[in-house]
Every structure is written in C-alpha cells, then in structure tokens.
Amino acid sequence: MVAGPLTAPPTAARSPRSSGSTGSTGPGGIRRWVPWAFIAPNLIGLFVFTLVPVFAGLAISFTNWNVVSGLGGIQYAGVTNFTNLFSDVEFWRALARTVFYAGMGVTLSIGLGLLLALALNQPVLGRGLLRAVFFVPSMVNAVAIGMVWLLVLHPTSGLLNRGLQVLGVGHPPGWLVSDTWALPALVLIHVWATVGYTAVIYLAALQDMPQDLYEAAMVDGAGVWRRFVTVTWPGLMPTTTFLAITSLIGTSQGFGLIAFLTQGGPGDSSTTVLAYYMYQNGFQFYRFGYAAAMGVVTFVGVLVLTLLMWRYQRGRGLYT
DSSP: OOOOOOOOOOOOOOOGGGGSOOSTTSHHHHHHHHHHHHHHHHHHHHIIIIIHHHHHHHHHTTEEOOSTTOGGGOEEOTTHHHHHHHTOHHHHHHHHHHHHHHHHHHHHHHHHHHHHHHHHTSOOTTHHHHHHHHHGGGGSOHHHHHHHHHHHTOTTTOHHHHHHHHTTOSSOOOGGGOTTTHHHHHHHHHHHHHHHHHHHHHHHHHHTSOHHHHHHHHHTTOOHHHHIIIIIHHHHHHHHHHHHHHHHHHHHTOOHHHHHHTTTOSTTTTTOOHHHHHHIIIIISOOHHHHHHHHHHHHHHHHHHHHHHHHHHTTTSTTO
16 A cells, blocks of 8 residues: 655644734734834823813813912803903004014024025134034023123113214113113014024025035026025025924014013013013913913914915925
C-alpha cells in the first residue's frame, strides 16, 4: 500500500493583525492611544482655559450678576445688556479710542517693522546684534516697559521733553498727563515694544524669498522699487496678513500698559479703551453681565475684521 503525501490539516486564514491582541490593552490599542496621550494636556487646557470661559462669558452676558451674591444671585436679563450697551455713550467713546489705538498701533508697527527688516536684511555691520537689540523689547514685561517710559515721558524732567526743549520747543507736550497726548503716547510705547517682533518675522520671510525671481526682475531691468512692488510685497502678503491679524487681536485687548500708566485717564477717560472699560464695569462696578456683553461684542467685531483681512489677501500674494 502506497501512502499518499502527508498534508497538514487545513487551518483558517490568519489576518496579519490577528497575531496581536485587538483589545485596548494590546499593542494595537496602545498605539492608538499614544497620540491622544501626547495631545491630552493641550486639549484639557483648551477646554478648561478657553472653551469653558468663552461659553461662560456668553451665558453671563444674558444675565445681571454682581458676583458678590454668588451663583444664586444670577438673574436672567435677556438682551437687556446688549440694548443698554448700544445706547451707552461711553461705550462708543471707548470703541473710538480702541480703533485709534489699535489702528495706529498695528499700522505703525507693521510699517516700521517692514522698513527695519528690509534694512537688517542687507549686509550691514553687526547685523546679528542689531536683530537681538530690536527684538528684546517684545520680551520685556509690560510693567518694566511702563517704568522706562515713565522716565522718558515725564512732563518736566523726562528725556524726550528735555530733548525737545534743547531743539527749541518752549512748551513740550505733557504726554501721559495730557488729555490730548496720552493716547498717542500709549501708541508710541506700543509701537516701540512690538516693532522688533514684527521686524524679525518679516526678516524670516525675506530670507525665504526665491532669489531667482529677483534675478529675473533685474534681467528685465526692474529697479529697486519695481522689484519691491512686484516680488517682495506680494511674497510678504501672507506674513503681513498673519501679523495684521495677530497684532489686531492683541492690541484690541490692550490693558496692561494702560492700567499701569494712566488707569484710563487722565481727565475724562481719555485713554479708556474697550478692554479697560470692560475691566471697570466688571471689577470696579461689579456689572459682570454688562462687561460680558461688551466682551461678546468685541469678539464679534474682531472676528469680522479678521475674516475681512483674510478675504482681502486671498489671490493677492505671490503664492496664492
């Protein structure tokens, strides 16, 4: 008798994934949870410190609450806070001051930062040291900046007014103690503190510009201004949009320098911008619902301006 070939009994086909456990404690499950473990702290922080305050502020804006009475003192007020807000003359004045402060601050910071970046992009002596020197003010605490500028802008013994007197100005401005000059002085301080950061961002973008476009423009006979208009500025459009949006958001929330240097004054609230007016209503007058409504309106306004700027730059850049 001849025996047939020996064959192994048929077995079910095994999936490549079947060698490991598919449970949450197996290798596959661990691999699925590792990314979530890394981003969990950030997600928790986003939820606790951003989403919860945002929705809490939105809810409080529809209430009357003085916080002293505790959670039991919350009273639903509907849209009363918003209707009162739009009929509040001081709110509109604070809004006008915010538009001036943010508009002038952002425009000057971006314009001067671009000029500074163009200068530092050239082979000048000590370029690395100059970059560091101009960037340092953006890392300094607002209180330290305020202390320095209190000395510079002192109406009688300040360095700036002393210099103006030497140049023949008999009665220099009072700066931070003047109703007229206090807000422009705050704009000046803000620009000084932020122009270095703006210049460094622009400088990074300039160094990443494609040099072949400049070479082609020079071959075509384009001068310095023509190369800037056709190559440099379109190439910097995404960077400019980023700086404009982030600077607008930060400047519209400007509070630290104003609280330290002027406390909303001098005189009739000459430097009370929306952020400081919000603080006054919430933490001085205990009108938390009204302050929250102001925050909601400010958020919507900044969001609309951000979307408009983002829409404007589409298709205008070198890479879009």
